[in-house]
Amino acid sequence: MSDVTSTTKLEQAATKAAVMNQLPADKESLGQSPLHHADFASAAKRGAQKGGIHLSELALLGHLTLRCDAGNLEQLAAVEAILGVPLPLTPLTSVEKGAYSVRWMSPDEWLILVPGLEAFSIESQFRDAMPGHYSLVNSSGGSTVLMLSGDNAVELLQKSTTIDWHLSVFPVGKVVSTLFAKSTATIRRTDDQRFELIIRRSFADYIWLWIQDASLEYGLVIEA
Amino acid sequence: MTQHNRLTSGGRIDRSTSMTFTYNGKSYQGYKGDTLASAMLANGIDVVARSFKYSRPRGIVAAGAEEPNAVLQLGATEATQVPNVRATQQELFNGLVSSSTNGWPSVDTDVMGMIGKIGGNMMPPGFYYKTFMFPESLWETYESMIRKAAGMGRAPRETDPDIYDSINQHCDVMVVGAGPAGLAAALTAARGGARVIIADEQNEFGGSLLNSSEPLDGKPAADWVHDVVQELRAFENVTLLPRSTVNGFHDHNFLTVHERRTDHLADIAPAKMVRQRMHRVRAKWVILATGAHERPxxxxxxxxxxxxxxxxxxxxxxxxxxxxxxxxxxxxxxxxxxxxxxxxxxxxxxxxxxxxxxxxxxxxxxxxxxxxxxxxxxxxxxxxxxxxxxxxxxxxxxxxxxxxxxxxxxxxxxxxxxxxxxGWSPVIHLSCHTGSRPVWSDAVVGFLPGPTLQKQLTAGGINGQYETANALQEGLEAGQQALAKLGLPDVELVLPKVKTLNMAAPMSLFHVPHLKPTSQAPKQFVDYQTDVTAAGIEIACREGFEAIEHVKRYTAMGFGTDQGKLGNINGMAVAAKALNKTIPETGTTVFRPNYTPIAFGAIIGRNCGALFEPERYTAMHKWHVEQGALFEDVGQWKRPWYFPKAGETIQQTLNRECLAVRNAVGILDASTLGKIDIQGKDAREFLGRVYSNAWAKLPVGKCRYGLMCGEDGMVFDDGVTACLGENHFLMTTTTGGAAHVYEWLEIYHQTEWPELEVYFNTVTDHWSTATITGPNSRKLLEELTDGDVSNEAFRFMDWQQITVAGVPARVFRISFTGELSFEINVQANYGMAVWEKLIEAGKKHGLTPYGTETMHILRAEKGFIIAGQDTDGSVHPYDLGMGWCVSNQKPFSYIGKRGMNRSDCVRENRKQLVGLKTKNPKQVIPEGSAAVLDPNGVKPLSIEGHISSSYWSETLGRSIAMGFIKGGLDKMGESVFYPLADGTVIEAEICSPIFFDPKGERQNV
Amino acid sequence: MLHIYCPHCGEYRDEEEFHSVGQAHIARPLDPEACSDEEWGEYLFFRKNPRGLHHELWVHSAGCRKFFNMTRDTQTYEIKEVYKIGEQPTVVVQLQAVSGAQS
CATH class of the missing domain: 3.50.50.60 (FAD/NAD(P)-binding domain)
Structure with missing residues (x-):
């Protein structure tokens, strides 16, 4: 790697991590979300149209995990320049702007969701602009997003987690990582009765089964 | 039979809705609003059970949870059998089928009853201990006899068709009990703006008010109850839980509340309805308004x-x-x-x-x-x-x-x-659940809740306040106190007027004397459910049991499913008298969860059947299923075990899969291996500290195998780590060890070396891994890639970023089979697409999918270890013959270095991993077999080691095994013996564990 | 089930989100090679098992995945305090109380 020592500091930082566009040219036809085989599109057409639980999948989004120092103002400025929003520094909060959303995960960790096709471009911008010690990991293939809503959405979450979902302590925008049944999920409230669940790929079938089971008494409506 | 004990008017039953039920096969009528017990009494049913020890006929004693005798078996079908149901708590429904659980041939004509009459004196306290404990070997026989004679209920033999689940709740105030005190407390707290949950075990709120003829505000008490319930229902933040027993009060104000949602409707829950639900409540404050039980x-x-x-x-x-x-x-x-x-x-x-x-x-x-x-x-x-x-x-x-x-x-x-x-005994059970000991009150003539660390308030009967006016006042005050503690505004509540009765002092009497001494008088029962008499307690005291806990265990007092709700205080009083002590001096036993019996289903909730344990799937799982793979559980992962073809035995499948890899090319789904992305300028230093080997000079583009040891020097995980960039690595772990390794890295980073600039991120699920291995693997890869994968351009232990089947991939040229291999990693959303392309293109190269079993055989042929199978927490790298994977030149004392040099780790004759070849090549030594030097020696034989991995190798046409032998590395060529359970002995020769391609040439082609 | 305040997330969560790692403040010897077998054994294997106050290391494994310390009463299950790695406990066993209990 001796031939890179003449580059600038930022270029140097970029070359020291391997950045890779992980998407094929033919993204649309090849990609299979973790719940691809559940075929939500068909279920939305032929399944129940009324019920207390509504569920949809936001498949194939770009998931980027950022680790950096919340006290490093240069880093914070760089992030804001790239995403157009500042990192949420208050624990358990999130910010959203357009198609970008950022969730506080830990004092030095944030989960950024972007449109699937933009993941590599955002990652590259970080590699170009982000100073200091940080890590950025593309984890798009490792998880998927479920949107859960409806009159009984809170009850379903109560059956599945030990979190207090009362609006007075869990307002819109709050985000938690927690146990979901016997798996885990990162859950954000996007509206009074609407929640975003980010779940791990390998557990997706288990969680899908769990949600169907827990919805039985309310009725489950799949949305495409 | 008519309901000859039924009044023509009055009560909270609906005489217009008649219900039919059966008890011991006979049909009876009752009304909506009845409990099973009230309907039985209405029909004049006297005998509901035969007693536990003496088989005496027993009738209904109480009207609530404290009932000791009317403990029945319910269920119209085999699958819906429910034991241990108190008739006093079971609401009547049309078609209810019940039976007594003991008495043979029936409770009315009981053969065992003869023993009760004739042999009563032959069954003193401690009878079972004294009689049945020896010889111990016969205990199982005794136990089944005792169970039958004692008439325990029975579990269904078929699968319960109903749904049980659990739900988590949070509140400011949890009110336990909806009698006068609980209702007043809940209403106060609710009006003050608190989030309130109020639970009561009965179908209707009101508690003692429902049983009483005493008016409130000059009107029936039920009117006031109705108004309060209506007001509580209107609050958005109030949850009313009737038919819900608060069964456990656990640490940090956590309560388990058992709600019976459909038990009152039918034998089986209506479609889609949950039969029973466990509410797991975390409350900021708990108000116990549990009332009191009367003492007979x-x-x-x-x-x-x-x-x-x-x-x-x-x-x-x-x-x-x-x-x-x-x-x-x-x-x-x-x-x-x-x-x-x-x-x-x-x-x-x-x-x-x-x-x-x-x-x-x-x-x-x-x-x-x-x-x-x-x-x-x-x-x-x-x-x-x-x-x-x-x-x-x-x-x-x-x-x-x-x-x-x-x-x-x-x-x-x-x-x-x-x-x-x-008199009355405060229901203090819940206050005891977290270890608080109750305190005796002479004024109340009963035990009161003791000091507690829980955020708990009490009101009404539990405090010995049995008059309705006092209970209401205490409920109001408890509600106000809770509001104050929560920082919520105080509220006023106008309590209903109740006539205050002039009461004379009660007498402190528990055990009524007889003309004869207790030991000679007819039986005076203290605990009905376990058949403990006053005489029995006196004998226990005479035999030297002084601590009430010992008396309890010796006599079985309080051991029934009613936990001695009726009898415990009386028993303590009898013991106190026998010991010439006061009741507080004698002390009390405490109560533990659960307050009343709970169906197992309600404890398990939905964590049963398909939801018992999560099954983790790779991106290619559906393909494996469609190909008829059998699966192996590795942690929570379902991994293809092998892919049988029609008519094949498992060994035939394995032989075919192994030969395909050795002679053509095989494909394995390796996605489950743990993967950790490591970034930061100190990543390399960190790797050097957590692995036993050297990492300082691993260049970008290269991979290296590493052993991970504990501070004790023992191997716990292994895997290949690739240098992706100067400051960027991808670590792989074993499938089962991924979570542990991640936490291992984090704990050292967060607690020991926070100064190292490094971040770890789990990416196991992000990458799908298809391993193609075998002499044809390069030809296959070449067809699907734009990259140069020749041996010159892509060396063994290199990784490269190339495109495979149109998808960007990181390909690692590493090998767990000893063959030319490529591990193709793609973003998991594209895993299936690449896999299917590989399968399609692989047809002409003889591509064969294989599973974990073939993987195990292939690696054993090469002598590669599996952490967790060939390690057990007691072997260090040298024991494994892997000293080549230890670097003692590193400046930092890496994890495991000091441990490996403890005196016990460097001594002679440690068990070491070797290969073992059976004398008879057709014999496969069972894994786990113990090695001895002389199978005909004096027993017990000294164990020299054991087999950790053993397989039939079709490639070699013989069996192969790896195992541990004391000082094995110095015993090459010597024989050891494996005596088997069937008496035969297998002789094997100690050899190198590398059975195949010892020079490692095949992976380098 | 314990109710644990995560000092990183800033709120209480149920015990099942956490994982106890054992006694806190067990520092890895700076120079392991200089330790005798006995000293190394002390570091590796010997832990307190007090009745009463105990300083423990926990990790919020299902939440923020950060480690922290907890002072807990092993008899009553009271959590006296939680504090971050690198900080010292403020609730400690009073030496006087210990000598008083022994007398």
Missing amino acids: LVYANNDVPGCMITGAVSAYINRYGVVPGNDLVVMTTNDYGYQAALDWAAAGRKVVAIVDTRSVANGDRVEAARQRGLTIITGSAVIEVQGSKRVTGVSVAALNASGTQIVGSVTKLKADTVASSG
Whole structure:
């Protein structure tokens, strides 16, 4: 790697991590979300149209995990320049702007969701602009997003987690990582009765089964 | 049979809705609003059980959770059998099928009862311990006999068709009990703006108010209850849980509440409805308003059906319109007992006498009884009951002032019902669950909740406040206190007016003396459910058991499913008397969860069947299923085990899969391996500290195998780590070890070396991994890639970023089979697409999918270890013959280095991993077999080691094994023996564990 | 089930989100090679098992995945305090109380 020592500091930082566009040219036809085989599109057409639980999948989004120092103002400025929003520094909060959303995960960790096709471009911008010690990991293939809503959405979450979902302590925008049944999920409230669940790929079938089971008494409506 | 004990009016039952139920095969009628117990009493059913030890006939004693006898088996079908149901708590529904759980051939004609009569004295306390413990080997035989004789209920033999689940709740105030105190507390807290949950085990809120004829504000108490419930329902932040028993009060104000949602509707829950739900409540404050249980008195033959407690008599009359007999004798130590007589008389049946153990009786209820013209016999007690399947009469005699002796002659009265009251015991069970010991109160004549660390308030009966007015006032105050603690505004509540009754002091009496000494008197039962008598407790004390906990265990007092709710205090009083101590000196046992029995289903919730344990799938799982793979559980992952073709035995499949890899090319789904992305300028330093080998000079583009050890020097995980960039690595771990390794890295980073600039991120699920391995693997890869994968351009232990089947991939040229191999990693959303392309293109190259079993055989042929199979936490790298994977040149004392150099780790003759070749190549040594040097030596034989991996190798045409032998690395060529369970012995020769391609040439082509 | 305040997330969560790692403040010897076998054994294997106050290391494994310390009463299950790695406990066993209990 001796031939890179003449580059600038930022270029140097970029070359020291391997950045890779992980998407094929033919993204649309090849990609299979973790719940691809559940075929939500068909279920939305032929399944129940009324019920207390509504569920949809936001498949194939770009998931980027950022680790950096919340006290490093240069880093914070760089992030804001790239995403157009500042990192949420208050624990358990999130910010959203357009198609970008950022969730506080830990004092030095944030989960950024972007449109699937933009993941590599955002990652590259970080590699170009982000100073200091940080890590950025593309984890798009490792998880998927479920949107859960409806009159009984809170009850379903109560059956599945030990979190207090009362609006007075869990307002819109709050985000938690927690146990979901016997798996885990990162859950954000996007509206009074609407929640975003980010779940791990390998557990997706288990969680899908769990949600169907827990919805039985309310009725489950799949949305495409 | 008609409901001859049913009143024509009154009670909270709906006489227009008739319901049919069966008990022991006979059909009866009851009404909506009945409990099974009230319906049984209405029909004049006297005998509901045979007792545990003596098989005596037993009847209904109480009207609530404290009932010890009417513990029935429910269920119309085999699958819906439910044991341990208290008839007093089971609401009647049309078609209910019930039976008694003991008595053979029936409770009415019981053969065991003969033993109870003849052999009673042959069954002293400790009988089971004394008789059945020896010889121990026969215990299982004894146990089944005892269970049958004791009449425990039974679990269904078929799968329960109902759904049970659990739900998590949070609140500011959890109110336990919806009697006057609980309702007042909940209403106060709710009006103050608190988030409130109020639970009550009964179907209706109201508690004692429902059983009472006492008016509130001059109106029936039920009217006030109705208004309060209506107001509570209107609050958005109030949850009302009827039919919900708070069964456990756990640390940090966590409560488990068992809600029975459909048990009152039918034998099986209506479609899509949850039968029982466990509410797991975390409350900021808990208000216990659990009330009190009445204590019966202990007197001779007090278990004959027809002997009840006075509060139950009132409850059956006032709430259910059932008078459980014709001629009543009341025996009481207090004014409350008079109420049963007043209610009985009001129902138009005969009160034979009220026997008051006090010499003077003058409270308001006493006066009411006098005015009604009821016979009151003061200073006396019912000392014995006549009858067997129903009370026929009682013996009454005068007592001395302290109640310890009979002083007068005996009068016999005819009666079919005896209602006794020895006072009330606060229901303190929940307050004990987190270890708080109750405190005796002489004023209350009972135990009160002790000091606790929980955020707990108490109100009403649990504090010994049994008058409705006091209970209401305490409920209000508890609600206000909770509001104050929560920082919420205080509220005023106008309590309903209740007539305050003038009450005379109760007498402290538990055990009624008999003419004969206790040991010779007819049985005086303390604990009905476990058949413990006053004499039995006295014997236990005489035999030297002084601690109440020991008396409890020796006599089994309180060990029934009722936890001694009725009998415990009486038992303590009897023990105290026998030990010549006071009750507080004797002390009390404490109560543990659960308050009443719970169905296992309610504890398990939905974590059963397909949801019992998560199954983790790779992106290619569907393909494996479609190809008919059998799966192996590795942690929670489902990994293809092998891919049988029609007609193949498992060994034939494995042979085919192994040969395909050695001769053509195989494909393995390796996605489950743990993967950790590591970034930061100190990543390399960190790797050097957590792996035993060197990482300082690993260049970008290269991979290296590493062993991970604990501080004790023992190997716990292994894997290949690739250098992706100067400051960027991808670590792989074993499938089962991924979570542990991640936490291992984090704990050292967060607690020991926070100064190292490095971040770890789990990316296991992000990458899908298809491993193609075998001599044809390059040809296959070449067809699908734009990259140069020649041996010159892409060396062994290199990784490259190339495109495979149109998808960007990181390909690692590493090998776990010893063959030319490429591990193709793509973003998991594209895993299936690449896999299918590989399968398609691989057809002409003889591509064969294989599973974990073939993977194990192939690696064993090469002598590669599997962490967790060939390691067990007691072997270090040198034991494994892997000293090449240890670098002691590193400046930092890496994890494991010091441990590996402990004296025990460097001694001679440690067990070391070697290969083992059986003399007979066709024999495969079972894994786990123990090695000995001389199978014919003197027993016990000294164990020299064991087999950790053993397979049939089709490639080599013989068996192969890896195992541990003491000093094995120095014993090459020597023989060891493996005696098997069937008596045969396998001889094997110690050899190198590398059975195939010892120079490692095949992976380098 | 314990109710644990995560000092990183800033709120209480149920015990099942956490994982106890054992006694806190067990520092890895700076120079392991200089330790005798006995000293190394002390570091590796010997832990306190007090009745009463205990300082423990926990990790919010299902939440923020950060480690922290907890002072807990092993008898009553009271959590006296939680504090971050690198900080010292403020609730400690009073030496006087210990000598008093022994006398």
